[in-house]
């Protein structure tokens with residue numbers, strides 16, 4: 112979908128704001144290439160029903176396919192509200208590689224732990240290694256909630272949740288919510304992004320694109336990425352808060368139901 116991509120010069124004065132999925136620790140251990148996805152092990156049906164030949168065959172393709180699906184949802188939502196369609200770039204960072212970003216670390220790059228939307232360069236960055244490890248369940252121990260016994264992150268819809276969450280930050284950026292709410296804590300934006308991820312999932316569910324287990328995978332992943340670092344400015348919400356936010360969005364099926372998170 113060409114409209115998904117908005118080539119953009121890196122904004123030197125862009126906000127150095129990294130909106131990650133959670134306090135994910137840097138991963139250790141051997142590097143791995145993106146695991147090829149078996150068509151029989153992911154059940155988010157994308158594209159035409161029954162067109163199995165169009166199913167993603169790699170993590171890179173899966174990330175793009177889900178992002179395209181999420182983008183189509185928000186394009187319709189914006190259109191229904193009389194707004195121009197959202198535009199965002201994405202970068203699926205290959206394992207062992209880095210991407211230059213104004214939201215990067217001290218080297219100015221994002222790498223194997225990346226799962227973020229960067230407002231400064233209007234790009235969603237997701238590491239293919241991160242996504243593959245999340246998909247396979249290998250990331251679980253390094254997620255703050257899961258490390259304390261909350262949730263279990265794994266499966267295709269855990270990855271889809273992360274994508275939809277990051278796209279939720281893109282929606283916040285498009286709507287000017289960061290600028291309009293300068294004093295609102297990070298957590299409120301994070302929970303709203305979880306809520307937005309839930310409204311997208313509801314639309315996919317209503318269109319028959321989810322299968323049994325997908326909703327639970329999202330809820331388990333939301334629990335797993337929650338954290339208890341409540342005194343930190345980077346606190347994203349407790350496992351219960353994040354699960355509730357996704358569930359609220361899913362049950363409402365309406366993004367306006369997510370507005371309350373910025374008024375909390």
Ligand SMILES: [Zn+2]
Nearest residue numbers: 130131132301
């Ligand atoms: Zn976030």
